[in-house]
Amino acid sequence: MFWSIIAANKRKTVILVVSMGIFLLLMGYFIGMAVAGPAHRLAGLGGITIALIIWVVMLMVSFWGSDRLFLGMSNAREVDRGSWPQLFNVVEEMKIASSLKKMPRIYIVDDPAPNAFAVGKSENNCAICVTAGLLATCSRDELQGVVAHEIGHILNRDILYLTVAATMLGSILIISDVFLRSRWYTPSVRFGSRSRSRSAGRLGAVVLLAAFLLAILGPVLARILYFSISRKREYLADATSARLTRYPEGLASALEKIGAATARLSSAPSSIAPFYTVNPYKQHLSSSPFATHPPLDERIRILRAMSMGAGYLDYMKAYVEVTRRRVALVQPSELLDAERVEIRGSSEDAGTTRISQAAVRKRTGDMIRALNDFAFITCPCGMKIKVPPEYSAGTIACPRCSRQHAIPRADSGDLGLILSQRSLFSETQHFSQETTTKKVRGASQVVSKIPGQWQEITCGTCGKSFELSPAFKASQRRCAHCGALIFIETPHLTSS
Template sequence: MWEAIRANKIRSRVLISAMGGVLVGLGALFGAVYHAETGAAVGAVFALGIWVFLVLVAFAGGDKILLMSAGAKKIEKQDAPQLWNVVEEMTIASGLGRMPDVYVIDEDAPNAFAVGQDPSRAAVAVTRGLLRRLNRDELQGVVAHEIGHIRNLDVRFMTLASVMLGSIVLLSDVFLRSLWFGGGRRRGRGGEGGQAQLILVVVSILLAILAPLLARLLYFACSRQREYLADASAARFTRYPEGLASALQKISRPTGGKVGRKGANRALAPMYIVRPEGFRSLTGMFSTHPPLERRIGILRSMGGGAGYADYEQAWRRNGGDGALLDARTLSGDQSVAARQPTPPPASKKEADETVREVLDVFDRLAGFLILGCACGVRIKVPEGYGKATVPCTRCGRENPVPQAAAPEQRSGTATYQRTSKGWESLRCPCGRNVQISPAFQGEFKKCPTCGRKIKIMQPA
């Protein structure tokens, strides 16, 4: 991590100076467009002032601005004890001096990000959807990833970049607009300087379009490697790579509908643990995040280890070339073994199961035929559904609808072979859904609609 931390320090400085250069250059150019003689100098000074202001704002309150723009609310321990505890645990595991502030974003899409200028002045924000979907080990993995960003000083660079980038984009917008509205008045005055001014206008428009693009490119380009590094840190802090892997998998599942856009804006998008919905179009060079499948693949192929060296090896096996971690980090690190998963709290699971069972019985009374798909989804087939199979809503697998065998010619009796001793539903040849309760012991079941007897064969 030594290299990564050093690189981030350098990058932060380069970013600030580069932004300064770009701003002053643009200011001079814009100034020259308005006034040929003194405009450039005035514009440059003006831009310098803006730059100083931006740097001050970014350092003093960049984190607060970003958290506010994401709609994050600061919480205390009693609001979300588990999240709070997990952040505390990861603070200890990573050896951060101070526990980051904890924020929650009121949104259903599962996501998380960290901001801050310093490890001692940082914050972690997660969405409500994330808290709802992940178990303790998975939440720990996500928080460890974010704390990894804080430890590696990624957050400093990213916070500065987002705040300064955001304002450059804003300034360019303002300039472009003023140019369109103000341009008409000046055109008539054009004498000898008319042509030169026209060229300047063209160039400055180009720049105004290019500047935000360049800024964005600079800052997207740096953020892919750091995701891998934060994953490596997370594996090492938690000693449990599977936690983060399974969290990423859960997050990557489509949540349905257009969620995720709220709260995430262009300046914030690269900071989230996974790319927020609606930012899919940015691919290739502009991509802010490495493909999730690859991140999951690496975490899952660490072979029982949880150290930096294990991650590096897994990264190579998954098609990474060159070196991810620097030699100093690798040589100074011992190989560490991954721990066992935390057993799930039994009582909660039991309660959930009971609730589901009760709801299922209501659905059965309402005439639904309930099927369990292999992927875990429970499919409810309504009365009158004609086809022999039903596609799963999550995995798309075609599940056969249990059906009573065709009636014999003579007696008119259909037959059905039970597969379990629990609740079962089947479709009568007349189309009516018939339920068999766990208590059913008889030999025949009578269809309530057509009155046909269905012979029930108990499971072997």
């Protein structure tokens, strides 16, 4: 744990709140004088009072309601373990690896663009939110890397800083926007600074100019400060992810997929863009002062340069090697006792293949439909029927074979089967956990196929599992992992 980083974050938070507060008071003073005119002695005090009220209200919101506000702005919904067991397992693994005090709440946004973010100002009250697109796109190792990245933000107290900074920036934007709009739409404000006295008129012009400069340049300078500090925190969260997962390639591959995605995150307001793993507005492609994240290609190259280990020291060496910067992200004294962390291998099967973009889009659509209470029915003929919640009839006919099906009531258990591990992280979708009775024919394995269901079969030679779809009709199949031949016995079906 980077204790100096946590302490520095606390100091920066206090400095930020105080400096933003002073800036707000200055804006309030000059805008108040510009609105009422220099002749009104209490105009500046009135402006300061209004700015102070906005500051206090926004500060209270940032400490007590920002989590719900950000999750609500993103249209996120909380999910339970029964619906998303594999996602919960990944988060729980990273919670244990990081020694996080409390299990984060888990939210999902039904958006096809892959991304994630975390909220929460402490380890006891935090949440991780992922999109349906991320679950459909990423393998288990990649999802683990993204979750560990977000937990890194929580551990390093980055969420607290970003929350306070975002609300302070919002206060400045509110005051600036109200003043600039009032200059155009309120005649009394437009001419309020005029005076019969020439000296008073000059003073009014100076005050008006200062108010305009603060209203125009203030938000720009505040954004640059806010974004520049948030960029450094992304490097530290990447280092924490590599350390927790012991597999830097997982996060690197996930970042690559997120950056290459064509879908745009429609549910992400620009004000919370710094909270995401990758900026949803594609600002990661540049190194401008307004970029909320470091260049994505640079982050990926740093992670893939960690060839000797997955520890913090290995990340710092890769950071210097890739960026050619000599400015340390952390104090060198914190790395003296850093333990050696070996890189583990991939947890995916050797025979795992990458799925096509069409399959990703289809899978994402199924996840979003499941989140919105669609019923999923698999007909024995192999047709998968997706019934919207507005469908009021109790039965539905299969469009392929005309077989009638009762429409089940969706619950968390059914959703958990639809969105099980193999529907998230492998080539096929998994709809049943039924196992089969195994026989042995000489040196080969024989299994009986269950009609009309997706079926999980475990290879008797290597122990790896694969699935058969309801439409599978061949009499044998080879295990993709070890090549063992497995015979499939299909019982004779009689029409009902």
